Amino acid sequence: MASVVGVNYAFPQEEPALENVKLNYFKLPARAEATRLLLTLGGIEFENNAFSGEEWRATEKKRMAWGKVPVLELGNTQFMQSHAINMYIAAKIGLLPENPFDRLKGDTAVFQFEDSFKPIYATFSLSAEEKIAARQKLMAPGGAVYQGLERFCTLLEGAKFLVEDRLTVYDVMIFVGISGFVGGFLDGIPPTCLDVFPILKEYFNFISSSEGIQLYYKDCDENDAQRVAMRDGI
């Protein structure tokens, strides 16, 4: 049996039922939004434990076996790692492609997209002024993020969905990833930053228009620019 505090975590011997599901993460989309979407698309009831930074520091962090989130709780067992969680839920609800070649393509795209975003992490510790300059450089033609996104766009050419002819876990994850650029919460990165990548915008807007995605965001907070963009497109 897994411990929920401290370091004594062991995988459970038996797969827990997909019941009493609780997803723990900050209120923002980031690493939990794809799981929230997948659980909803799959009709799996879950408690969305979405907390503030203050609540995280005061109580929630202590409750997590690795001191990190997102954490999916199934009954009293915790599971970590957003990618693994997404793949598991997707498999359970039929949104994980069965063909290994489709998974090769999908995982490649997801990790390539994540690599494109990664240089931005290093800017978080900079001063306000340095941050803006560094991010503008990363996003300008020839910059590391620009180049990553440019390469990513070549994977989307001619495709509506990333793999197969239907929405899969990969579209959900990349849709959420793209939204991270347009929320306007990264100083130096304006919501218009993807205008230079029309293929990326077209793909994002196509996924946004899916029935399940529209349903999920229909009542979203109008002050939440990232989620509004996920609903209305960019």
Ligand SMILES: N[C@@H](CCC(=O)N[C@@H](CS)C(=O)NCC(=O)O)C(=O)O
């Ligand atoms: N590879 C992990 C990363 C987990 C992670 O670093 N989570 C961050 C938020 S995105 C966290 O818990 N930060 C709070 C802290 O370390 O106190 C995943 O994808 O789930």
